[in-house]
Amino acid sequence: MTVVISATGLYTPPYTISNAELVASFNAYVERFNAEHAAAIAAGEKQALLPSSVEFIEKASGIKHRFVLEKDGMLDVERMVPIIPERPNEALSLQAEVSVAAAKQALERAGRDPMDVDAVICSCSSLQRPYPALAIEVQNALGAGGFGYDMNVACSSATFAIQNASDIIRAGHARSVLVVNPELCTGHLNLRDRDTHFIFGDAAVAILVERADMAPPGAWAILGTKLQTRFSNNIRNNFGFLNRGDEAHRDDPDKLITQQGRKVFKEVVPMVSEMILQHMAELDLKPSDLKRLWLHQANSNMNRLIAERVLGHEASQEEAPTVLDTYGNTAGAGSIIAFHLHSNDFKAGDRGLICSFGAGYSAGSIFVQKSA
Known part of the structure; x- marks a missing residue:
């Protein structure tokens, strides 16, 4: 049974933060920390914090800008945590709200009524x-x-869910499955850590996965999906209901995202490249068969190397478009945002790859072909 992606939807938050704004806030915190702990730093009891810079962020990640749900709380040196009031149980939750916004867009683009959705x-x-x-x-x-x-x-959530949706449809349990991916990542971003304070932005995407015989014209046939996981502590977040509490969330770096960036880079690039090439061989695809790679938007240097290993040459912006510079790392949403914004020029028969990778480690590849 042929399964397709009928449409996608995107919710972009209302506020933005530039690298310059983020750096100004972080450096003010660094200056205050070093002044308050000057004696301990001089005695070797504490380590002085290093300032950040726009140049450092762009070189390390390729990020220039990000969209966020809440701005003021993030830049407030007294807080450096988004101000997101808790809602009563009777109100729509925040992640549900942004999911619904993205979902309505996907349903409208597919000409689909919500009652047509089976899961x-x-x-x-x-x-x-x-x-x-x-x-x-x-x-x-x-x-x-x-x-x-x-x-x-983690950051492979959307691609893993697309395979789940495809499997549900092929098993006959549903004809139309809506996948929503609300990535409100700034809530667990450590804005006091030089190596991670710039990484994440907020966004939500929706993907409508359906049987081909009910899909609208121009849908995307899913040629194949492949998932892979490998345990690693190099990207981790230990916050959960067993260690709940606002103070733990705000002040303990272990309860926010932590990562060993160099180790992640060294281990994930070959893992993902090999998985994609193996998947291509299984589907009898060659690099020349692919018009575009929509890769996970985590780090521009990682994407450049992965694309080069897959295609056999340095990829152009058209071959491997980036939204990282504008959206920042939006976890599982990144590759779908790239697909959503950079796929309108495809003609019937054109093929591409949606690929994500992240903590776990986890990785997912989905080859698609534009239908007539």
């Missing part, structure tokens, strides 16, 4: 709560039928 999968790097499932809340808010459940596979 909803909410898959993202950090879930707002354990239960009830956000997917069920989104299902209810849209007026969709069937069932829903949540998933978490």
Whole structure:
């Protein structure tokens, strides 16, 4: 049975933060920290913090700008945490709200009514709560039928969910599955850490996965999906219900995202490149068969090397477009944002690759072909 991506949707938050704004806030914190602990630093009891810079951020990541749900709290040196008030149980949760916005756009682009949806999968790097499932809340808010459940596979959440949706359809349990990926990453970003304070932005995407016989014209046939995981502590976040509390969340770096960036780079690039090449061989595809790679938007240097290993030459912006410079790292949403914004020029028969990779380690590749 042929399964397709009928449409995608994108929610972009209302606020932006430039590298210059982020650096100004971080450096003010560094200056204050070093002054307050000057004696301990001089005695060798504490290590002085190093300032950040726009040049450092762009060289390390390729990020120039990001969209965020809340700006003031992030830049406030007294706080450096987004100000996101908790909502009552009767109100739509924040992740459900942005998911619904992205979902409505995807449904409209496919000409689909919410009641046509048989299942909803909410898959993202950090879930707002354990239960009830956000997917069920989104299902209810849209007026969709069937069932829903949540998933978490870090930055590979969207691609893993697309394979799940495809499997559900092929098994005959649904004809139309809506995948939502609400990545509100700034909530667990450590804005006091020079190596990570610039990484994440916020966004939400939706992907409508359906049987080909009910899909609209111009849908994307899924030629194949492949998933891979390999355990690593090099990207980690230990915050959870067993160590709850606002103070733990704000002041303990272990309860926010931590990563060993150089180790991640060294280990993930070959892992992902080899997985893609193996998947291509299984599908009897050659690099020349691919018009575009929509890669996970985590680091521009990683994407450049992965694309070069897959294509056999340095990729152009057209062959491997980036949204990292504008959106920052949006975890599982990144490759889908790239696909959403850079796929309108495809003609029937054109092929491409959606690929994500992240903590776990986890990686997912999805080869697609534009339908007539």
